[in-house]
Amino acid sequence: MRADKHQKKRKKRWPSILLLFILLIGAGVGYAYYQYKQGINQSLKDINTGNKDTNVVYDFKGQKDQYGDTNVLLLGSDARGNEKSRADTIMILHYNEDKKTFKLTSIMRDSYVAIPGHAKHKINSAFARGGPELMRQTIKQNFDIDLQYYAIVNFQGFVKLIDEVFPNGVEINVEKEMSAYVDTPLKPGLQRLNGAQMLSYVRFRHDAIGDFGRVQRQQKAIKAIREQLSGFQTIAKLPKLIGVVTPYINTNMATTDGLFMAKEFLSSDQGNIETLRIPIDNSFTEPRISGEGDVLDIDVEKNKEALHQFISK
Template sequence: MRSDKHQVKKKGRWTKILLIFLLLLGVGIGYSYFQYKQGVNQSLKQLQTNPSKVNYSFNGQKDQYGDTNILLLGSDARGKETSRSDTIMIAHFNQKKGTFKLTSIMRDCYVEIPGHGKHKINAAFAYGGPDLLRQTIKQNFDLDSQYYAIVDFRGFEQLIDEAFPNGVEIDVEKEMKRNIGVTLEPGRQRLNGKQLLGYVRFRHDAMSDFGRVERQQKTVRAIKDQLSGFKTIAKLPKLIGVVTPYVNTNMKTSDILFMGKDFLSDKSGKVDTLRIPIDNSFTEPRVPGEGLVLDINVEKNKQALHQFITK
C-alpha cells in the first residue's frame, strides 16, 4: 500500500516537472518569436517597404567531409540578377566540433564557369545566380555548399548598430575615404555600422582587393570576439530579425538560429580564415574583355582549401 502511494507521488512529481519544463519551453519560444518579429519590423520601418527578393534554385549539399558550407555573397547591385558578386565567402560549419572557418575567394580569380568558358569567378553570379557560382566552386575546387545567403550591405549596417550600440572596436590601418561614404582616420577606434561597412569595402590603395579581403576577414573575427557570450545569444532572435529583410537565403530561420548560437558560444573558439588565391599561386595578366585577372593555379589552391577545412 505504501509502495503504491510512493509510486503515485513520484509519478505526480515528474508530471509537474514535465509541465513546468513545457511551460518554460513555450515561454522561451514565444519570447524568441516576439524578439524576431520586433527585429524584422524595426528593419522594415527603415526600408519603409518589404523588399522583393529573387527566388533562386539552389541544389547544393553538405560537402564530402560532412560539413555545412554557406556561400556568403555581397552583391554590387543588391540582388539584381544581372549583377556580379562583390564579395564571395564560404563559411564552413563543423557541427560535431561546433567550429567555424571562413574562406574568401577573390572576385577576380580567372576560372572555368560551367557552360560559359573562362571568366572572373564573380561573373558566375551574373550568368546564373548563386547556384552557378556554387557549381563553379565545386568544379574548380571540389567543394559543395548546402546554403547560400546574399547580403544587402544596408543589412550589415543595421545588424552592427543593433548588436553594437557603442560600435565595433577596430584598428584602422590608414586614412580611408575614397568611394566609401565616410572618412576614417587611422588608429584603434569604435566604428558604427556605416563606418564599418566603409572599412570593409575600401580598396583604393596599393593593396586593392587583397587589402579589402584581409579587412573583411579581420572584421568577422572582431565581430565574433566582441559578440560572444550568453547575453548576445539571448539577443540572437532579434538580431536575426533585424537582418532578415536584407538577406536572400535558402536557410530556414531555425537553421540560422541554431548555427548562430554555436557561432556565438565561447566553445566555438576563434574563426580561422583563408584567402584564395593563396600566396605564390597566381599571376596577374591582362585578358581582353576582362582586364586584369588573377590567373590562379587551381590545383594548388584546391589542395590548400581542403587542407584548411579538414585540419
C-alpha cells in the same frame, strides 16, 4: 502505509513537473518568436523594398561536402539600379558539427576561372550570369567542394546589424586613412566604428594592395565581430537579431537552421576562427585580358589542394 502515501505523492508530483517544463519551453519558444517578429518589423519600417536581390527566389542545388561539413556561400552584392549584380564579396563559411569549429575562406572576386557554360571569366561574374547556383557550380567545378546553403547579404542589412548589436560600435584598429570611394571616410587608429563606418572599412580597396587589403580587412572584421559578440547575453538576443537582418538577406537556409548556426558560431570555445584566402600566395599571375581588365590568373590545382587541406585538417 506512510511509504505508500509518499510514493503516491511522488507519482502525483511528476505530471505537475512535466507540465511546468512543457509550459516553460512553450513560453520560451513563444518569446523567441515574438522577438524574431519584433526584429523583422523594426527593419521593415525603413528597408529599401526595391532591392531586387532580397526578393528573388533562387534555385540552389547544394549539399554537404565530402567531409560531412556544412558550407555556407556568403555573397555581398554590389547591385546598382537595374544593372545585373556581381558578387562584391565571396566567402565560404565552413562548419564542422562534430568539432563545433568554424573556418572562413575568402575567394577574391577577380580570380579568373572557368564558369560552367560561359568559358573563363572573373569569378564574381558567375553571380550576374546565373545567381548563387551558377556560383555554386563554378566553385564546385574549380575547387571540388560542395556548398549546402547560400546567403546574399544586402549591405544595408550589414549596417543595420552592426548598429543594432553594437550601439557603441565595433572596436577596430583602422590601419590607414580610408577616404577614396567610400561613403564614410575613416581616419587611422584604434576606434569604435558604427555600421556605416564598418561598411566603409570592409569595402575600401583603393590603395596599393587593392582587393588583397580588402579581403584581409573583411576577415579581420568578422573575427572582431565574433569576439565582441560572444556571450550569453548576445545568444539570448539572437531571435531578434535574426529578425532584424532577415529582410536584408536572401538565403535558402531555414530560420531555425540560421538560429542554430548563429548560436554555435557565437558560443564556440574553439578559439580564433581560422581563415584562408584564394588565391594563396605564389599561385597566380596578374595579366590584363581583353574584355576583363586586370585578372588573377590562378593555379587552380594548387588552390584546390590548399582549400581541401584547410577544410579537412
